[in-house]
Amino acid sequence: MSNLLEHDENLERQLAGEPVAAPATGSLLLHLALAGAIVSYYIAGGFFKSNLWGGATSGGAIRVNLVSSAIPLPSDQPPNQNVLATEKPSPAPAPPTPKAAPKIDEQAIPIQGKHEQPKPQVAPRTPQKNPQPQQNNRAQYGEQAANNLPRSTTPQTSANGPVSVANGDFGTRFGWYVQIIKRKVDQNWNRQEVDHRTPIGAVATIYFKVDRSGIPSNFRIDRSSGSPTLDNSCLRAAQRVDTFGPLPPESNDRWLDVTYDCSNAPR
Amino acid sequence: MKAHLLLLVSAIIAAVLFPASRIGAQDWVHTGTNLGNARIRLGAADFKPAAADPQTPTLKATFDATLYSDLETAGIFDMVSKSMAPQAAPGSPQEINLPQWAAAPANAEMVAFGALKADNGRLVVYGWLDDTRNAANPQVLAKQYNEAATQDMARTVAHRFADEIILRLGGGINGIAETKIYFVSTRSGSKEIWAMDYDGQNQHQITHLGSISLSPRISPDNSRIAFASLGKEGWAIRMYSLDLGRLVSFPGGSAGGSNLSPAWSADGTKIAFSSGRTGDPEIWVADAGGGNLRKLTSFRGPDVSPTWNPRTNAQIAWVSGRTGLPQIYIMDQDGANIQRMTDGGYAISPSWHPNGQFLTFSWNRKYGPGAPGGQDIYVMDIASKRWMQLTHDSGSCDFPSWSPDGRHIVFERTIGRRSQIWAMLADGTQQQQLTKGGENFMPNWSWK
Numbered sequence: 096m097s098n099l100l101e102h103d104e105n106l107e108r109q110l111a112g113e114p115v116a117a118p119a120t121g122s123l124l125l126h127l128a129l130a131g132a133i134v135s136y137y138i139a140g141g142f143f144k145s146n147l148w149g150g151a152t153s154g155g156a157i158r159v160n161l162v163s164s165a166i167p168l169p170s171d172q173p174p175n176q177n178v179l180a181t182e183k184p185s186p187a188p189a190p191p192t193p194k195a196a197p198k199i200d201e202q203a204i205p206i207q208g209k210h211e212q213p214k215p216q217v218a219p220r221t222p223q224k225n226p227q228p229q230q231n232n233r234a235q236y237g238e239q240a241a242n243n244l245p246r247s248t249t250p251q252t253s254a255n256g257p258v259s260v261a262n263g264d265f266g267t268r269f270g271w272y273v274q275i276i277k278r279k280v281d282q283n284w285n286r287q288e289v290d291h292r293t294p295i296g297a298v299a300t301i302y303f304k305v306d307r308s309g310i311p312s313n314f315r316i317d318r319s320s321g322s323p324t325l326d327n328s329c330l331r332a333a334q335r336v337d338t339f340g341p342l343p344p345e346s347n348d349r350w351l352d353v354t355y356d357c358s359n360a361p362r
Numbered sequence: 363m364k365a366h367l368l369l370l371v372s373a374i375i376a377a378v379l380f381p382a383s384r385i386g387a388q389d390w391v392h393t394g395t396n397l398g399n400a401r402i403r404l405g406a407a408d409f410k411p412a413a414a415d416p417q418t419p420t421l422k423a424t425f426d427a428t429l430y431s432d433l434e435t436a437g438i439f440d441m442v443s444k445s446m447a448p449q450a451a452p453g454s455p456q457e458i459n460l461p462q463w464a465a466a467p468a469n470a471e472m473v474a475f476g477a478l479k480a481d482n483g484r485l486v487v488y489g490w491l492d493d494t495r496n497a498a499n500p501q502v503l504a505k506q507y508n509e510a511a512t513q514d515m516a517r518t519v520a521h522r523f524a525d526e527i528i529l530r531l532g533g534g535i536n537g538i539a540e541t542k543i544y545f546v547s548t549r550s551g552s553k554e555i556w557a558m559d560y561d562g563q564n565q566h567q568i569t570h571l572g573s574i575s576l577s578p579r580i581s582p583d584n585s586r587i588a589f590a591s592l593g594k595e596g597w598a599i600r601m602y603s604l605d606l607g608r609l610v611s612f613p614g615g616s617a618g619g620s621n622l623s624p625a626w627s628a629d630g631t632k633i634a635f636s637s638g639r640t641g642d643p644e645i646w647v648a649d650a651g652g653g654n655l656r657k658l659t660s661f662r663g664p665d666v667s668p669t670w671n672p673r674t675n676a677q678i679a680w681v682s683g684r685t686g687l688p689q690i691y692i693m694d695q696d697g698a699n700i701q702r703m704t705d706g707g708y709a710i711s712p713s714w715h716p717n718g719q720f721l722t723f724s725w726n727r728k729y730g731p732g733a734p735g736g737q738d739i740y741v742m743d744i745a746s747k748r749w750m751q752l753t754h755d756s757g758s759c760d761f762p763s764w765s766p767d768g769r770h771i772v773f774e775r776t777i778g779r780r781s782q783i784w785a786m787l788a789d790g791t792q793q794q795q796l797t798k799g800g801e802n803f804m805p806n807w808s809w810k
Binding site for chain 1: 402496499502509530570606
């Protein structure tokens with residue numbers, strides 16, 4: 096009997112539907128409320144502008160490590176023009192095969208009076224005494240060998256970096272060139288042009304600019320001696336110089352500013 | 363009395379012990395003021411042999427001698443004599459002892475030094491130029507040469523290194539160590555055109571015409587020689603190509619009458635010469651190919667020996683006999699603006715300075731029987747017409763020709779009916795004879 100009863104109860108429970116409607120509705124309402132709250136938060140937040148970037152709170156700032164002080168420049172190596180996808184592209188073309196020396200025909204009768212012009216031989220460049228440091232701030236592009244890549248992330252060791260400032264030391268590095276300027280202007284100074292009433296020791300100072308090829312320009316009187324004849328003779332002396340010779344190739348100066356004193360010495 | 367005797371004896375002893383030369387010592391100091399610029403004191407060390415090859419010593423001897431001679435001839439250096447130079451031959455910037463060169467007796471401001479070796483038939487030369495007064499950055503120049511190991515190349519390399527030094531220290535004017543001089547020589551039996559290096563080395567014959575050839579003028583690009591030659595039609599301007607090794611046509615130079623004394627314009631496109639085709643020798647101008655002839659002068663009396671202003675290419679100096687004795691005149695290239703430069707005497711053979719400022723010519727200022735002086739070389743500043751005499755009382759000098767650096771003049775000097783080629787600095791110093799054999803005339807210095 097009891098068994099029957101239990102059987103009936105079980106059957107009743109199985110036949111009767113579970114009460115899911117109420118919890119489902121509750122869940123749906125809860126989700127809708129959450130979504131509404133998020134939407135209304137952003138709508139409401141749009142009316143109240145605030146700047147909370149960093150600020151005084153700890154951990155707000157970003158720590159920056161300086162990688163290179165200079166702006167990345169295009170790579171010194173040309174981009175790879177190869178249209179084929181390669182595993183290991185060659186950064187440079189193969190060196191040309193050396194030219195074979197011209198054969199001299201020992202049997203040939205030499206043509207009278209004919210002389211072969213010797214070909215100008217380009218002397219190989221020797222390393223400079225004061226080599227300029229290489230700048231390692233070239234950006235990478237194109238397909239290149241992998242060993243070039245870490246260059247742009249080499250950390251800078253000191254504040255100034257490897258560049259030595261060489262402004263204003265032309266006179267000490269290239270004293271011989273200064274001597275050439277002195278010598279050539281002096282050679283072209285015609286002292287007869289100076290009026291004999293000019294006091295002994297009067298000094299005229301002129302200015303001129305010497306470009307990289309050694310040609311002077313922009314002549315002007317920097318400080319007058321008080322004697323127009325001395326001033327002009329000094330100016331003309333510099334103007335007579337065609338060239339002082341190219342500036343030393345080791346120098347980085349694009350031009351040289353020169354002031355030159357002409358002193359009226361006793362004759 | 364005894365004391366007096368003692369004094370006398372001691373005085374005699376003193377006189378014997380300290381000889382009179384000490385008392386009467388004489389020294390000579392030569393100095394002056396406003397003598398112009400002091401030249402750069404330059405030392406040329408013997409190069410260090412860097413290999414034990416048997417060729418090295420002979421090549422080194424040639425190289426050292428040529429380099430020293432080139433630098434000495436340049437006219438801008440006061441060379442340290444080899445006997446006063448430090449004995450060690452430095453082969454590299456690490457080995458040189460600059461304070462030793464800067465100190466007495468060398469007193470050098472600059473030192474040229476280096477190393478040289480012959481190796482497997484190649485001559486390898488390393489050369490440096492150092493400033494002795496700049497201890498921090500002494501190096502002015504560093505060069506390396508690699509050529510065939512022959513005597514000629516040893517001389518050529520020395521010439522090139524010397525030219526580099528001269529270009530650096532001479533204020534941007536190229537050296538002349540690799541230039542050539544063309545001249546007329548009788549060595550082969552007839553008057554033919556010859557050529558030699560600027561220092562008189564490597565003399566060789568160019569033309570083989572068997573006639574009489576005069577006044578060679580090399581073109582600015584060193585490819586052709588214009589000269590006057592006696593042929594079937596009389597004196598004609600001929601053109602010899604150095605590239606082809608034979609005569610090439612110059613049609614404008616052979617029309618009737620005597621055609622003499624050609625002169626190239628500095629751009630190599632025109633040739634001025636003297637032609638008697640109208641009966642009277644006048645200055646004519648033709649293209650380098652011999653066409654497009656124009657007459658520039660038309661005065662009674664001969665007009666000969668034109669020379670172009672190499673700087674502007676717009677003026678011609680020449681010799682005219684319109685007032686009797688030959689005088690130097692200048693005019694524009696179209697024949698206008700004629701100006702007489704010399705005031706008398708017998709003035710011939712003008713040559714124009716590369717920068718256009720000066721003329722050099724041969725002048726006998728007091729011409730006539732029994733007049734003092736002779737035919738000498740003069741330089742005239744064109745703007746002021748002030749002149750300077752370069753040769754004095756040493757034969758008859760004629761046909762001066764400027765070097766391309768404007769610091770040297772080559773000329774012909776006749777002593778006792780024998781003419782030879784000489785060269786000197788443009789102030790008349792450092793005169794040296796370049797030719798010895800036969801008779802040699804009418805030198806012309808190449809343009810580069």
